[in-house]
Amino acid sequence: MPSPSTQEKPPYAIEAHGLTKSYGNHGKPAVRVLDHLDLRVAHGSVFALLGPNGAGKTTAVRILATLTTADSGTARVAGYDVVADRSAVRRAISLTGQFAAVDETQTGEENLRMMARLTGLSRPAARRRAEELLERFRLTDAARRPARTYSGGMRRRLDLAAGLTGSPEPGVFFLDEPTTGLDPRSRQELWEVVRGLAERGASVLLTTQYLEEADRLADRIALLDKGSIAAEGSAADLKGRVAGHRLDLVLTSRDAYLRLTGRAVHHSPETLTVGLPTDGSAAHVRALLDEIDPAGTEIDRFTLHSATLDDVFLALTSEVPAHA
């Protein structure tokens, strides 16, 4: 096997071209979940795949992690082809799926030792590795308890550690919605863990439904819409494009409402309300109000919201994302 020290590194930790995948549904026409998805994750970077439920995030991760195959398209992970070099990809990556994959009846320690043994470590090496990971993920106190007694956050951390047992570091990490269903405190803790991985030089592909999470953690964010990337850039790039806040205006007349619907990202005809993207700064809100209603007669009231993922989608894509 060629070693990276003697040869040049591949340009990307993860590279996918034209990944397409459909699921047939017993008689019904097949649903195209991924449609020519292209991805490039530079090594040592944290990349967020942002999208609502049903966007195809898990499917993309499962293809890249070799757990399922694409109908067409190619992908290389850590320099290995996901189809031709499946075993090599598996040994190079760490995967934390959307649902924790640990043995409930085994203790945290037993789980980690087992995983480490499966990656080929000897019994003593596996014991040391398990101890090290329990320490690193702050699970030492709970090491001897069955995993079924763990909280959601602890289970996630154990799952992350499990993915790490035998992988070389810095490696390539896949984290599928690592914080979905966690309380705010556990979410913060998990963010710390991801930052820790990044500091060690890991390449991370994480999926999330939360703009804020992508913003906090990722160097680059890609918006997944209808199976392909609708927009991609740094958090700042995207925020520039989607604003980040929404100014909801309750208008005084139907005419004013109709005049503004074209640029609105939120509509409520019954209440004559439109929502417009803004960065939320006083300067921008004031400028927006002045521009829309120079005479000061058309706006009754206003409220300012943080942009939701739906707003981001509306701003960057044509349609409201379908909630599965």
Added chain:
Amino acid sequence: MPETAAPLVPLGRAPGPLTHASVMAGRSLRVSLRNSDALIMSLALPIMLMLIFVYFFGGAIETGAGYDSYVMYVVPGVLLLCAGFGAATTATAVSEDMKGGIIDRFRSLDVGGTPVLAGHVAASTVRNLFATVLVFGVAVLIGFRPAASWSGWLLVATVLIAYIVALSWISAAIGLLARSPEAASGFTFFMSFLPYPSSAFAPIEKMPDWLHGFAENQPITPAIESLRGLLLGEPVGNAPWIALAWAGGMLAVAIAASGVLFRIRTR
């Protein structure tokens, strides 16, 4: 060297399927030791079956000449009945694995389907052997007096282990076939039923005519005949070899079928 260049992550030696299977067997055993209800049940049930057959039905069943008591006749049948029951738990365990995310974890650690199933089967075999020893012990307490030679004992152990392994692997395949652990345990019913239409508990001649063909040619019968003959120190002809051929055949089919099923379930 293609221009795509070297891999980013250098890899160590990959462990082989045998390492994987032995780690998986350790896991299954640990988990079954922890499930104390199921464990007690799997040890108590064989003993209960033994006592029920000997004391409830024993007086009513005519086994024909040559057996001092029903216990001398029925031990092989109880052993295989227990092997069936014990093996059936494999289906539930495999089905539980398929339901949770753990199989994805194993796959992402590059563990194949066959080693995962082999681990379950190995653990099932160890559990069953404990139950078997227990059944022998209780049988001896209630009057079973085996007269097997050393080579006879060896062949008894070989036939028993072969059947336990084969039935466990069939059960593992059923676990892959079933969509839920509950369904899996339902599907294994037929396996526990198989010893009844054989010479396990009563001579085949006493059964209705239409059953003879099946009873004489089904896989449990040669196992019963060879275990009974060997344990009582009587000539068994080629029955043990027929039994081992059946076990080998069933195992081969089960391994092949479960390989295919595993691939379908994890597509």
